[in-house]
Amino acid sequence: MKIAITKNTGYALVTIEEAIDGKTAPEAQAAIGPLLTEFSVLVLDLTKVTYMSSAGLRVLLLLHRNLVAKGGKVILVGLSENIAETMRVTGFLQFFETCNTLAEIKL
Amino acid sequence: MDARIDFYPTHEIAGYQVRAGRPLPFGATLVPGGVNFSIFSNHATSCSLVLFEKGARTPLAELPFPLEFCIGDMFCMIVFGLDYETIEYGYRMNGPWDPARGLRFDETKILSDPYARMLGGRAIWGVEPDWTDPYQHRARLAFDDFDWQGDIPPQIPLADLLVYELHVRSFTKDKSAQVKHPGTYAGLVEKIPYLKDLGVNCVELMPIYEFDEFENSRVDSATGERLMNYWGYSTVGFFAPKAGYAATGQFGMHMDELKTLIKELHRAGIEVMLDVVFNHTAEGNENGPYISFRGIDNQTYYILTPEGYYYNFSGCGNTLNCNNPVVRAFVLDCLRYWAAEFHIDGFRFDLASILGRDANGAPLANPPLLESLAFDPILSKCKLVAEAWDAGGLYQVGSFPAYGRWAEWNGKYRDDMRQFLKGDLGYAGAAATRIQGSPDLYQWNGRGPTASINFITCHDGFTLYDLVAYNGKHNEANGENNNDGGNDNHSWNCGWEGASTDPAVNTLRRQQMKNAVSFLLLSFGVPMILAGDEIARTQYGNNNNYCHDTALSWIDWTGLTQNADMYRFFKNLIAFRQAHPVLRPKSFQDGLVSFHGTRAWWADFSDTSRVVAVMFDGSQARGGLVADNTLYAAFNMYWETLPFQLPAAPAGTLWHVVANTGMETPNDIFTPGQEPPLDDQSGILVGARSSLILIAK
Numbered sequence: 001m002k003i004a005i006t007k008n009t010g011y012a013l014v015t016i017e018e019a020i021d022g023k024t025a026p027e028a029q030a031a032i033g034p035l036l037t038e039f040s041v042l043v044l045d046l047t048k049v050t051y052m053s054s055a056g057l058r059v060l061l062l063l064h065r066n067l068v069a070k071g072g073k074v075i076l077v078g079l080s081e082n083i084a085e086t087m088r089v090t091g092f093l094q095f096f097e098t099c100n101t102l103a104e105i106k107l
Numbered sequence: 108m109d110a111r112i113d114f115y116p117t118h119e120i121a122g123y124q125v126r127a128g129r130p131l132p133f134g135a136t137l138v139p140g141g142v143n144f145s146i147f148s149n150h151a152t153s154c155s156l157v158l159f160e161k162g163a164r165t166p167l168a169e170l171p172f173p174l175e176f177c178i179g180d181m182f183c184m185i186v187f188g189l190d191y192e193t194i195e196y197g198y199r200m201n202g203p204w205d206p207a208r209g210l211r212f213d214e215t216k217i218l219s220d221p222y223a224r225m226l227g228g229r230a231i232w233g234v235e236p237d238w239t240d241p242y243q244h245r246a247r248l249a250f251d252d253f254d255w256q257g258d259i260p261p262q263i264p265l266a267d268l269l270v271y272e273l274h275v276r277s278f279t280k281d282k283s284a285q286v287k288h289p290g291t292y293a294g295l296v297e298k299i300p301y302l303k304d305l306g307v308n309c310v311e312l313m314p315i316y317e318f319d320e321f322e323n324s325r326v327d328s329a330t331g332e333r334l335m336n337y338w339g340y341s342t343v344g345f346f347a348p349k350a351g352y353a354a355t356g357q358f359g360m361h362m363d364e365l366k367t368l369i370k371e372l373h374r375a376g377i378e379v380m381l382d383v384v385f386n387h388t389a390e391g392n393e394n395g396p397y398i399s400f401r402g403i404d405n406q407t408y409y410i411l412t413p414e415g416y417y418y419n420f421s422g423c424g425n426t427l428n429c430n431n432p433v434v435r436a437f438v439l440d441c442l443r444y445w446a447a448e449f450h451i452d453g454f455r456f457d458l459a460s461i462l463g464r465d466a467n468g469a470p471l472a473n474p475p476l477l478e479s480l481a482f483d484p485i486l487s488k489c490k491l492v493a494e495a496w497d498a499g500g501l502y503q504v505g506s507f508p509a510y511g512r513w514a515e516w517n518g519k520y521r522d523d524m525r526q527f528l529k530g531d532l533g534y535a536g537a538a539a540t541r542i543q544g545s546p547d548l549y550q551w552n553g554r555g556p557t558a559s560i561n562f563i564t565c566h567d568g569f570t571l572y573d574l575v576a577y578n579g580k581h582n583e584a585n586g587e588n589n590n591d592g593g594n595d596n597h598s599w600n601c602g603w604e605g606a607s608t609d610p611a612v613n614t615l616r617r618q619q620m621k622n623a624v625s626f627l628l629l630s631f632g633v634p635m636i637l638a639g640d641e642i643a644r645t646q647y648g649n650n651n652n653y654c655h656d657t658a659l660s661w662i663d664w665t666g667l668t669q670n671a672d673m674y675r676f677f678k679n680l681i682a683f684r685q686a687h688p689v690l691r692p693k694s695f696q697d698g699l700v701s702f703h704g705t706r707a708w709w710a711d712f713s714d715t716s717r718v719v720a721v722m723f724d725g726s727q728a729r730g731g732l733v734a735d736n737t738l739y740a741a742f743n744m745y746w747e748t749l750p751f752q753l754p755a756a757p758a759g760t761l762w763h764v765v766a767n768t769g770m771e772t773p774n775d776i777f778t779p780g781q782e783p784p785l786d787d788q789s790g791i792l793v794g795a796r797s798s799l800i801l802i803a804k
Contacts, residue, residue, distance in 0.1 A: 023193070053359070054192060054363070055192050089288065089292075089353075089364050090367055
């Protein structure tokens, strides 16, 4: 897993690549977690994420819960069809705002 | 730094940081930084926790439980630093091999945790397992953290329940189902609008506890078909949902998928009842595999003969020792888990009479397990339904120990109504009794009509169409020379065995199917419909369809257009039942019926009668507390048209026709407001083998 963070006005952009699974999910959480104090909107660019396990989805949900609690939100960008479908049938997708590309995000 | 001092390791075993665990809860529980493993064995002399990387054949490590980690008969240990998603675990138990005493320890076996919430090994349906793998059903760790988003189970009163029995895979596997994920929980979500349209308010799912579809699997030499344990009445893991029924089972996310299904059903006002099989396990008899119980504590978990063999009250090789206190607690823990964690609304217990037998197999007058379930605070809103018989000869329809809580699959309802339907002599009186909610079975003991789950068809036996299209079973495809399956089907083929091109035969069959559902939906008690009957599904005369993962089992949704009249009849009559509380009394005192014959107020229950007419007094609906119409139905199961004299409709009302199965669609049933009034209010001709339903308004 690779993770890159860009801080913008009003939101942080987190770009993740490769697999988010039981091994890498804690790393993702550790890297993204500190942004929660500074930002209320997180944009996660997942265009290059190849696989997301159950633990990965739980990190997303945790970020969502934290931000919703303070009136913010998580926007997921570029979910692959497979990941989006897995999230849909397991009930995770409904929690998130999603966009196909970064150009489409509405803050 | 963690604020708690009890979540730090104290020992290192086999390279893992560990500490003494807690005995409760049983199973594997996620705790801060680690996993608490707890397992019972009364007779094991030692035990090791065996850890695997997901799918690996050789263990990562084996961690023997030190003596100081044992409390009573429990082995408990917290292991730190495990990756929840990639770890699989099992146990190796040491103890005596002494079959005559019922002890069958074998330290070469790796045993699955009976409390495992997820099992690997059969994650994708139908993928041939690696039989050389020494650990077939691999316990995994589960997150119990689903967001139910305020889900409140519908809590529909039993009297208002309308059950629809379905098989998760069969329901949407056929391509005609047109769903994105055929044969899965997710596929079923896509069919919720259909269930709503039909009007049922409870789905009863055939077994979804993890089972092995490859158990006793074999290839039929005649056809080349791979026969499977398709229905799954053979549990491998009681706490684990069937992963192969999930589109996401391969990612280990089937728990979330199933919970999403349940949440969506609840949102649509539909309850979820599980068909649960606690009478036996998939371990079979002494020649069966070691999965878990046999190697953990054979003597505790199974009912054994004095020589140490397995009693076979289930007909499946072994019998769970349900009234042993440890096993009783296991069953209770399991059901509590499903009620609390999965929001399940009810349970139907397969061969439930076994749950009332003692450790020697004798029936108990006051079985502790059944009593515990009836009074359990967590299960208190769950429906409890017994299949009140077993394969050991115990038949308890009407006498199942109920504690004011248990309902029963009413096998007598099925048998009597089938014989009445085909015009057998001597069933008019029995049919009247069944329509009244079987007071012969459920009044003397104060249980009431809602103790009776009424059904004419279920997964066992013929479908409704086959009931009117076959005189005998045709189970050749099961590969047992047509020797399997019941012979007491009480079916009648309407003049031709199997599919017919004769319009008269086909018309009569449709009429008979509509008669059957008319009985069912106008009877006091809780009706249950077998999925697919509403579109006249056939199994080509197979009355024991447990082994076919083919179109023989899958629902063919083209039936919805081909048999649109059947669907329309079912749907409208379901709506009719749900609109009229007079048909849904909560007690025998609640509803007032009078029986009639071809003469009003003159019921003929003699041995030569094939006629029942019944009037439901609307002024007495729900004990007179609810306003309703008076209804009348005439069931003429004689092969000639008969004139029926009608009782007078209540003052100021006229009889209107709701349904007449002797008429072709759309005049077979009318929607509310469209019912035509009868020209002659004093009498009507009811066609041969026809049902007439009237409403006074």
